[in-house]
Amino acid sequence: MKNHIATFVVGLILAACSSEKKDATNEIPIIKATSTETAYKVDSDWYKGNWSIAPQVAHDTLQITSYTAKTAFKFKTDIDSIEFEIDVNTSKDFYVQLNDSLLAHTIITAVPFKTTLVKYNETADSDIQIKYQHGKSEYLESLKEAFPVTLPATASSDKEKVLYVLNWTNSRWKHNGNNAPKKNDAISILQEAAEGGQFPCFAYAIVLRDQLNALGFKARTVYLKTADAKTRKRPPGHVATEVFLNDLQKWVFIDGQFNVMPTLNGTPLNAIEFQNAISTDFEKFDLESMTTAPKVSKTNYVNFVYDYLFYLDTTLDNRYEATDRHMVDGKASLMLVPSGAENLDHINFWDMDVNYCKYTTSANTFYAKPI
Template identity: 75%
Template sequence: MKRNIAILLGVFMMIACASDKKEIDKKPPVIKATSTETAYKVDTEWFAGRWSIAPHVAHDTLEIICYGSKAAFTFKTDIDSIQFDVKPNTSKDFYVQLNDTILAHTIITGIPFKTEAISHTNTDESTIKIKYQRGKSDYLENLKKAYPLTLSNASNDTEKVLQVLHWTNNRWKHSGNNSPKKNDAISILQEAEAGGRFPCFAYAIVLRDQLNALGFKARTVYLKTADAKTRKNPPGHVATEVYLNDLQKWVFIDGQFDVMPSLDGVPLNAVEFQHAISTNFDKFELLSLAAEKTKTSKIGYVNFVNDYLFYLDTTLDNRYHPDSRHLVDGKASLMLVPSGAENLDHINFWEMDVNYCKYTTSANTFYAKPMY
């Protein structure tokens, strides 16, 4: 009997020890620090100086945006680090031990990235035609002589455009506070050589003109936010779109950031890009010839551009020095408006009436094959 009791006690002790170990394993991990300054990374994007260790705050919680099904998270102190995945609407925690004494309980909570895919109609409005340069242009010939481009080892249109995109991005450092004296590629590039630094629209113009000089059909595209009418800060961004003959489609490219969005190996136009952000964040990629250490991050670019991908407009006449300017119903530009949205007719920030646009909800019309 005594022997049986001893055996039972031994079993109970083993169970108790296992239970204690299980409880210990459940405790949050501890990392060390000698400074309150930290940095953290969400997927590929580092954030420095945005979070400090605060032992006096109970259960200090950092919310991070999960753009896909999960986010790879790294938290780094001056002497230690921890890594784990965070899923939307879930939390993980750990302690930071400051100077081997004080413990700061830190909670990381995943917040789902919220954006809705914008829809458009697919009707064909044959009365709306966008015109492009056909045949030689003295201006484009002068551009080719002044700033010739040699495309190396490019086997398709995508590779050619990526080379022109990268070349354009490297002409100057971005500055949103300076505008070029003239809005043509030759003048902008001359100013850049003299040390000029310009905003997004200058990249878009140079990229457009260089692509047109190479025989592509390219245009500047003006992006505006859903609240462009009342937004308190700048509600717009300017990029470029180019028609790839081998793929028979329009493609969005951003000279300021040196990126071309692509999904499943197919470059995207602005509407497709917005849809990919909303429904396929994990899968789409940003093509670029930039070196890895200087590449624009996916999260960083989406944070910047996503709001702007609502209203899109482009000029109806992309010819150089035509005898007469092509208009539709007296309007010089075509604006693509999402289904159900109001036509954008005024922008308070710039104190500007948008009275130059013909409006359409048809993506087919906005992205018609360049025939004229």
């Protein structure tokens, strides 16, 4: 609201001003400020430097994303604050009185997080098989010698063991999306990291895969891509890891960069189950981790990863010393494509043809039990 607001409105507002906020039903609440700088919190996440008080804007509207039916919101100035719950698809407003004179009408609008439930064909493709390491590997033995991971005696389940390796991997270096390692194997990456190297998501995925395989699991890197990966003008992909838990007989999604394993009612989820849980059970799923550092929040992680959970691809041959690489129809990787979606054949952002993938719409093929 501008500083030339009508005199009778000013009188009404100033009469209501005090150091205490009003839960007014017939009045608009007022808070005070001596600086235009603010911070606000959506559920458990604080945002600083994203919003400033602007009395020159008649009805200044801050749009927040709501992941559930109700969202807890707090707005903080340098000397005052206001907090409330806001229903999705609704708005609440208040005034900020700047330096006892200028008035800023501030409107908070909660819009729903946009989700699309992705579906796949359940019929398995009889002609497609993904191969995994069996028996000892010279490379994995070298990895165990150079960078051993000793599981704690308290880790009795496969889930606990994987969470431990996930946390170990995440702690090796700090994420840097602009600095690729010189080589794409765990030993080389960990050697560089020990010398201060910092690397992107795919480096975490590789190290996590190799360390889990060294411990006897069946693990693979999974390349995630957005629905608009062909034309997206910013990076359209992320890289994570999936591992097969023998005691649960299922594949599980883990993200080494963020040190999280999504679970629903305590059961770990694979990538497509995770996408489904975000779309239909947001309040029920958790992000599990063994980290003692502050963990990424559900909303921040979902806001980052959700778009990437559309196209998934992984290599068809996860063996380490195989001389004859396993391929299907001359393709080295398998891409899982949602039912009704087009096959992803080119990515403009990287000017890259996706000519290395065999396509399938079968979730059962992509998540077949490793043999």
